[in-house]
Each structure stands twice: as C-alpha cells, then as structure tokens.
Amino acid sequence: MITTDRNYWLDTVAAPAGSPGPPPERADVAIIGAGYTGLSAAHRLATRGTDVVVLEARTIGWGASSRNGGMVLTGLKVGGAALQSRFGRDVARQMYTASVASIEHVETLIRTEHIDCDFTRCGHLDVACTPAQFIRFARASDLVAREFGYRLRIVPRGELSSEIGSEAYFGGIVDDRSGGLNPARYVAGLARAALSAGARVYERTPATKITPAVRNAQSGYEIVTPQGRVFAREVVIATGGYTTGVVPALRRKIVPIGSYIIATTPLPVAMAQELSPRRRMIFDSRHFLHYYRLTADNRMLFGGRAAFVPATRGTIARSAAILRRDLVGVFPQLHDVTIDYVWGGTLDFCFDTIPHAGQLDGLYYSVGYAGHGVAMATYLGAQVAAQLCGEPTQNPFADITFPGAPLGMHAAVRWGLPIVAGWYKMRDWLDL
Numbered sequence: 001m002i003t004t005d006r007n008y009w010l011d012t013v014a015a016p017a018g019s020p021g022p023p024p025e026r027a028d029v030a031i032i033g034a035g036y037t038g039l040s041a042a043h044r045l046a047t048r049g050t051d052v053v054v055l056e057a058r059t060i061g062w063g064a065s066s067r068n069g070g071m072v073l074t075g076l077k078v079g080g081a082a083l084q085s086r087f088g089r090d091v092a093r094q095m096y097t098a099s100v101a102s103i104e105h106v107e108t109l110i111r112t113e114h115i116d117c118d119f120t121r122c123g124h125l126d127v128a129c130t131p132a133q134f135i136r137f138a139r140a141s142d143l144v145a146r147e148f149g150y151r152l153r154i155v156p157r158g159e160l161s162s163e164i165g166s167e168a169y170f171g172g173i174v175d176d177r178s179g180g181l182n183p184a185r186y187v188a189g190l191a192r193a194a195l196s197a198g199a200r201v202y203e204r205t206p207a208t209k210i211t212p213a214v215r216n217a218q219s220g221y222e223i224v225t226p227q228g229r230v231f232a233r234e235v236v237i238a239t240g241g242y243t244t245g246v247v248p249a250l251r252r253k254i255v256p257i258g259s260y261i262i263a264t265t266p267l268p269v270a271m272a273q274e275l276s277p278r279r280r281m282i283f284d285s286r287h288f289l290h291y292y293r294l295t296a297d298n299r300m301l302f303g304g305r306a307a308f309v310p311a312t313r314g315t316i317a318r319s320a321a322i323l324r325r326d327l328v329g330v331f332p333q334l335h336d337v338t339i340d341y342v343w344g345g346t347l348d349f350c351f352d353t354i355p356h357a358g359q360l361d362g363l364y365y366s367v368g369y370a371g372h373g374v375a376m377a378t379y380l381g382a383q384v385a386a387q388l389c390g391e392p393t394q395n396p397f398a399d400i401t402f403p404g405a406p407l408g409m410h411a412a413v414r415w416g417l418p419i420v421a422g423w424y425k426m427r428d429w430l431d432l
Helices: 036-047 080-087 089-112 131-148 157-162 183-197 269-275 313-330 373-387 411-417 417-430
Strands: 026-032 052-055 124-127 151-155 170-175 201-203 211-216 218-225 228-237 254-264 282-283 290-293 299-305 339-350 356-360 363-367
Touching: 026 036, 026 218, 026 356, 036 052, 036 183, 036 228, 036 363, 036 373, 080 089, 080 131, 089 131, 089 183, 124 228, 131 151, 131 170, 131 417, 151 157, 157 170, 157 411, 211 228, 228 269, 228 373, 254 313, 290 313, 313 417, 356 373, 363 373
Parallel strands: 026 052, 026 228, 052 201, 124 282, 228 363
Antiparallel strands: 124 170, 151 170, 211 218, 218 228, 254 299, 254 339, 282 290, 290 299, 356 363
16 A cells, blocks of 8 residues: 655654744845755854845745655766766866765754754665666766766675665665765754744745845845745745746746655565665666665665656656556565655756856856755755855856756746656666
8 A cells, every 4th residue: 555645754853833923024135945955045144143034935844855865965966077078177076076065064064953864974876777887887986086086986796785685786886975864854953953043934935026126225135925025135046946937037947857755664674684784875877767765764765757747646646656666676575565655846957957056137046956955955055155145165056057948948848848758768778
C-alpha cells in the first residue's frame, strides 16, 4: 500500500511559528520566500543589524526546502569539463570551490546555531548505469584532481558491494566530503536562527506586486501583499522553482522541474546495512536519474524525475508506481516492502543548469540549484546577504551570462517538458 501525498520529513519536525500580525510598513530588506535561500540571507542580514522581513506565500520551508532528499552535495549538476568549456579554467575552479565551501558553510551553521537535523558527513556515491558511464567517471575524476585539486575515489564494479547492496551498476565514484540531513528539521532550524537574530518571518503573506517606489526621499520598492504593503530599500527574490509572474524577468529564466520521492517502512537493521553499508547519499548517472539514501530510522528513501512536470496529485500518484518499480529494480530485496510515504516537489533549473545569484532589474536573487540546493542555496543566500551588507563575497555565479527563454516563450517551454523528458529517456536508453 502507498500512502497518498504524504511527506515523511514533515512527520519528524515541529516547524516554528512565523512572526505574529501583519508585516511592517517599512524594512531595510524584504526577502520573498522562506526556504533555504531566504532564511540563510535573513539570518546573515539580521546578525549584521539589518532590519529584514521575510514574506512567505505558504509556510516556512513549504517548497523544495522540506521536500528534497536531504543530500548535502559537493559539485554541481554540470561536470568539470563542461564548466571549463563554458566559463574557462579560472571561473570553473571558483565554481567548484564554492560547491565545496557550501558544505563547510552548512556544517558550521548547523554547529553554531545548534540545529538538530541529523547532519552527518557520510559522503556520496555516484553509480554508473552502463560501462560507458563508468569510463567517463574515471576521466571526470582525473580532471577534477588535475584542474581543481580535489580528490574523488573510483570504485570498480568488483568492489561496489562495499558501498551498495545492488548488482544493478557498473562501478561508482565516492566523495567523502558530502553529507546528509533531515531537510525539514534543517529549514526549521534555519528559521529559528533567523528569528532569534531579529529577522521577522511572515507566513501566508504572498507578494502579489513589486514596484519601484520612493519614501521620504529614499529609493526602494513597494511590495504588495494581501496583509498590507511593505516598503523596503532592497528586495531579495528567494522563491526558486515557485517563482511567479510577480518577477517576470526572473521567471523567464527558470524552468520548474518536478521531482518525486517514496519512503519505505523502517527496515530491519541487517537489511539496511546490506543495502547501504556506509549510509551514503547515493544517486545514479542517468539524465532521468534516481537518488536514494537511508533515513535516521532506516527507511529507504528513493526519489527521481519520474515525471519532469511540477508536482500535482495526479503526477505524484503516477510517480509513486514508477518509483516503486524502479526501487525493486535496484534492490530486489525490497520486493515486498511497504511504502509508507510518497510526495513531490518542484526544483528550479536554469536553462544552463548552473546556479545564478546577483541582481536583475535592481532586485537581488539566487536561483537554479538543479538538485544541489541544500548546500548551495544556504551558501548563496548568505553571499547575497554579504553583498547587501557591503562585505566581501565569494560568489562566482553573479557575473556570468544568465540565459532565459525567448520573450513570450516561457509557457511553451513548460508545456514542452514531457517532450524534454522523452528526449532524456531516449538518451539514457542509447547510453549503452
């Protein structure tokens, strides 16, 4: 039996309440979105004495920040060779270095703010679905070592049983610096830290309009919400895959992609040890990928792009059946296991599958994490806040070209997602 549309992570946390009452009429900085990006930015701004308000359309962490797999990963969606080809050696190095720094940033934040979220440096395992993919792993590892000074470990197929209890793969690559956590507890902890530092967070307060404005000879922006209007000197857009037409220029640059997860009933300790001896964060090398890991209570959490379109009740139900089938394909041992949870969410991809964080039409933003958002969203939210405070930043994603859909074509891109999904499935099938 599969429970319909129920998020396992949310059953493990008591989320903090937002600030009471309507939002204030004025603030130094208004942040739209109370996920990792927005709360990380709010925390840093508030600790620097900035008067900051966060406006959230739903509840704290409602979107991807509480719906993901809880994987705190080094690297980016785009590999090292592609990064160098697009941006040159120096910028590619800075991007990869930022991805590693993002893990350290998350770990430090969790420790200093005492966030109870089951964080562990368990490392990640990327598994090859074909012999050709494993050959590419070796090349990628050599490039990362040579160009970025970063060591990854290749695991041949004959040694893979020490990492995973599955015969489905042809080898893997391990990065011991990655980690895992409970994403709902983490975003709740971020919210508590931001609130404790002095930020104000208003739930069920969607921004419906943002326009340039002047108040008392000071330039800024007026944000209209159902609960009132807020004037702020600066605005940060931190809405990821849930970005709306309130910021049309940014929305045209984001492709919302659906991702879906099932979670089993708690497994016997011996079974959990067999499936994942080192309790790594695991994902495969396909375009239509799977990602999976054990939870703290030994559930197997198994996710993937079962459908590219954003989550609805219909896509969640269809995806649950697909993911159940694929779970058993990877782990036949789980043929009779009960699935307790299934849920979906929406990720933010940019057209170049690279994060972007900077300014657009005067508004600050950070988007496009493409499945690496736990660490990178936290890191770049803090970098945007540092820029607002006039502090030094380490943000290689600010000044690169930010492609988007041609004018008037963004809706067509979204309608075409099933075609894109079919194309990627075909590429996976041909990658023998």
